[in-house]
Amino acid sequence: MTGRNKWISLGVLALLIALLPLFFPSGYYYRVGALIFVNALSVVGLVILIGYAGQISLGHAGFAGIGAYACALAPEHLGLHPALAVLLGAVISGVMAALIGKPILRLKGYYLAVATLGFGILVSMVLTNERALTGGPDGMNVADLGLRSLLRDMGWRLSGGEFWYMICGVVLLVGAWLALNLFDSPSGRAMRALHGSEVAAATVGVDVPRQKLRAFVISAVYASVAGSLLALQNGYITPDVAGFMHSVEMVTMAVLGGVGSVLGATFGAAILTLLPQVLTVFAEYEQLVLGLVMVLVMIFLPQGLLPSIARRLKGRDE
Amino acid sequence: EIRLGVSVSATGPAAFLGDPEAKTIEMLVEQLNEAGGINGEEIALTLYDDGGDPNKARTFATRLVEDDEVVAILGGSTTGTTMSILSVAEDEGIPFISLAGAISIVDPVRANVFKTPHTDRMACEKIFTDMQAQGITKIGMISGTDGFGASMQAQCKEVAGDHGIEILADETYGPQDADMTPQLTRIRNTDGVQAVLNPGFGQGPAIVTRNVAQLGFEIPLYQSHGVASDAFIELAGAEAAEGLRLPGTALLIADKLAEDDPQYKVVTAYTEAYKAKYDQDVSTFGGYAHDAFALIVDAITRAGDSEDPQAIRDALEATSGLVGTTGTYSFSPEDHLGLDLSAFRMLEIKDGDWLPVE
Amino acid sequence: MLTVEGLRSRYGRIEVLHGLDLEVSSGEIVTVVGANGAGKTTLLKCLSGIQPVSDGSIVFRGESFASVPAHKRLKRGLAQSPEGRQIFTNLSVEENLRLGAFLFTDERVERDMADAFAMFPILKEKRNLAAGGLSGGQQQMLAIARALMGRPHCLLLDEPSMGLAPLLVAQIFEVVKSLKQRDVTVLLVEQNAYGALKIADRGYVMETGRITMTGPAPELIADPRIREAYLGL
Amino acid sequence: MSLLNVQGLGISFGGLKAVNDVSFKVSPGEIVSVIGPNGAGKTTLFNMISGVYQPGRGSVSLNGTEVTGVAPNRLAEMGLSRTFQNLQIFQEMTVLDNVLAGYHLSERGSVWADLLALPGMKRRAAEARAGARKLLERVRLEKAAEQVAGNLSYGALKRLEIARALALSPKILLLDEPAAGCNAVETEEIDHLIAELAASGIAILLVEHDMKLVMRISNHIVVLDHGEKIAEGDPATVSRDPAVIAAYLGTEEEEPAHADG
């Protein structure tokens, strides 16, 4: 990916975000769009972790949970403004990632997967069991961000759907921009290098544990911010955000879209977010079709949607 | 055509709730439309499966309101999904009847939000009243960590004192656990426990019941309305379940209701139709959906205008004396639940069948 | 024994073999020399079936290989010691050899294994070590020995001398020569072109996916172009 | 003063003393070769010196600093760079990116600068890019720069590793069989490259089985067998040493190496 590619990717993304609403027949589509952007944001984080650095995580929903509950708890208990709570969540997630990342990133492959899985489960367990604080499995309310009413006071009237579509779209753009910057930077190259060969990366001067940790922390922050946005937009949050299935969903989106590619992440998120909405027409068959689509995409586009299609276009299959 | 929206958890961890709910509503809509609809207007049902995911539930609620333009929403199998749908309904002024248990759904009262199930607190009170009558004062509790179990656990702990009941042991199990003997052993080894209470749904209570038998408990076992269906006896085994008590609705003893029982007609009609259509036994949860549907049909009929959600809401709030499977509903501006404790009946398993205790 | 005609092969859309003709007769030692990236390895991979052929034909002992999958080619008598050694790193040295004779369950397997150990005593010493723990040269020996365990009629060797100590290089060339006595035909790809041509009957020179020269080995050694381009003389 | 000083280095793998009590020194501009039979412990020795393995015994010092068991990336910072016998290529990256990875130390900055693409990074990045292209020219891979590295042939990858190692501008370079997989002509090019590097003051530690190459360019040769140093000296001395001939070189020298060399 060269410098030009970066601006093309960002441009495509920005255009899509800006122009799609022209085709929206109802407010519901803004909601779906916003969800896609939120999911894409956490998936972009995973692209950095899995695609760049080659480390797997089955526990990133844990960070989304931290971000989400920071927005639910901090305004209520600490009197923090929700916007600051997003930051607080990101900081806590980053610190947590740094703390647990140190020991577990020594593990490889499935062993790392099971360790991250354990972390995710711990988080979701605390959120589920500490009912007094978190409302338990039934969840809790999340304070309003307040920005929409502020905009309204300034004379800019937006529906809830439009507002969150914009916010999430802008945050996703920023997230994608950062991730694309990283790709072609020394840090990003170091991450991709250790993905190829840890020994060789070390011998060219890459501090392998540190780079892995960086990727882990950065991706955790992405997931956390995504979790926060989800909580704020829903106004209500349950421990499901931190659940194992959510982690799996995130990884699936990343792989479906093409795990090395930022634009692919958005596509993966779009597909997996849209599918259940589209498949409602199949009612009973929904699950079946959803699974089939996943399998078929992976069979025919094993590198993930976007990279595989790009390769076909460039004529460099295999 | 009257557009009615439903979002329930027909699959996923809460499928025990959502599956019978979905089936019930589909069946009732079909029946009603065949019978000519409401004032000649058919019902167009849009039913979504939110899989128990509150996030999806919110999306579907938005879709129902914005895209499908429904006049009312039923559903929200769990408290989590209900809370997600609820804020959409409130924002958009669409009447919403929830099928979930938490008291917080209708307390404080929200303009557009109603619910059909008893609250968890009512179930606890019913159980404790029965225990009190049996002279039980000290119990051990073991509950699932899912939403249903956790909420029951919290509510029961809150009201136990009011009934002079002391909870000496408080254990939990995961919704998918395969063996609860360690927790039950702890309860057994707690001095003075006179009964065991196990609020939960899914396989947990069946396994607990079997484990209780395995460990040779001599004290009574109480379950909650979460397992009030014939299938439960089969899973737990009639032998292990013998003597077990729980608060249930008239549904379970449809065949034993006196013909002059006010619920007799409603309950038998529903159980028979359901059994005939799906070859499955009804459960309490399907009953909640049945009642929600009955309420909305009644309200739309009375409202006279099937296009105006607020008219329907107002009619709904004016519901009075509607007999459902769960109990008799009367709403008011201060009360959007409208059931009292009498709706519950204490049941006991005898020879593999449900029997009313009173 | 082996006839290749008009062989073409590609990685994705990039063709690297552009219509190759090559023939190996029974009992011959034939060597292929060529610069890095000429396509030698690709050629051998096509022969053993692990690289798809896009055009042309491979006929081995009278049978077309077009529809014979890789795993059946050993049964037909074609074995390969591949580039990069491709040993089973997680399995022991002995298991590697045993799998080399995967198709056989008779007592000759034991004898062949003893032969292999006699040829490379170090392998016997390390028989229970995971093959991944072997040194580079030892792995190369294992790869060759494993190929021989398959009792081939024809052996494809991809740079067998790579990473071997001078003494062993000489030994490997001796082994290849001795295969002739055992009626094994050899197609040898070597960067040590001088050593290879010395023991070969015939040779091919390959440049960017094409055969550019062929002839009896002694003639090739004498050819000034080859001496300059490949032998560094 | 010697740049690299190896003292009594040793390591065992489950009872096997893969390297035992090996000592030698390398000075700037000097080419020291380590030779010995397969399994003698040459690669293991490299792995210990470059920090990939923790030595069991002995010490390594670099430029007078004790660096035994120091992590490879720290050693890289101190000017040590290496290639591998078993290729360690960043397969999915482009050839150019592989070499750019070698510029990690000179290019790296704070992660914030990387994320935000701060303009300060641009100059260094451009320098690295230019340098990387020069290095690719030097190993004749300039045409493959934008290709995915995994698509190259074996010999090309071998050269790519050398380019990557050079990107660190090392003070000492460890080469493990750089000429493996190269024909005589290609080997000669590597030969020149190494000589040039040494002439520019880089210390070279070389493992190679191509005796023609070793004998021609080494200043000093260390011979290992069964993990032990059995001989050392200049090429002429070593090649006459009967122990070395018996263990490694063999008596019969068929190759034209000596005839010409």
Place this chain on the structure above:
Amino acid sequence: MDALLQFLFSGLTVGAVYALVALGFTIIYNASDVVNFAQGEFVMLGGMITVFAFEAGLPLPLAALLAILATSAIGVGLNKLAIEPARGAPVVSLIIITIGASIVIRGATQLIFDKQLHRFPSFSGDDPIHVLGATILPQSLWVIGGALAVFVGLWVFFTRTLTGKAVLATANNRVAAQLVGINTGWVMTLSFGLSAAIGAFAGVLVTPITLVGYDVGVALALKGFAAAMLGGMGNPKGALVGGLLLGCFEALTAGYLSSQYKEAVAFIVILGVLFVMPQGLFGRKSTERV
């Protein structure tokens, strides 16, 4: 004391369930480096098909056999229809395929059968066996015995048979495996067939204890995965020991500390073990040299 014994009985019962799932992972992993996240569905299918065959009037042993054969066929089908066509895809893609397949299987099961919970009678009745004041159900002994039997079978397969080695070789280096004449396609078919059969067998054994429904597979796969990693992926001994240990940690935690956090404690123990032994208890260190 009798409490401790009771906890251990519980731990061994549950642990044997985990071990059976973990053992099922071993073969496919050993053949392809892929952790088959549809393994839990095989267990579910074993239980479900037996239930419905039994209710349709088949004697229980026959119903069980039918379930194992049918599931095994589904395993082979999964390989043929989804894994083989994706040959050469990266391992993550294959994992996503198995996750997709598990969704398909769940979706299909829910359509073909139903969403209810089911159970069939225990093999040897439900009268608890009393041992030193603790009790254990006969079905638990069946499960534990089944886990041991599968373990022994797999252990012999991988260490004593050439076919077992061929499976290992296929995962280690597919190209080389083909070069020595191993039909890697067939090895994959065999592995999926066997893994599915083991899964279904587990389902038959555990259903009387755990009950079965269309969606019990996910949780089982998760626990089995954790158990396999604790023991060391790919090693039957690891799967057995990992499963039993995990079950015992949970039971002892539930018995002595907190039932709410028993999974948490189990995972913390796993993290602790992996910290000291990054390959699990019996996992083999991969020996790639540079």
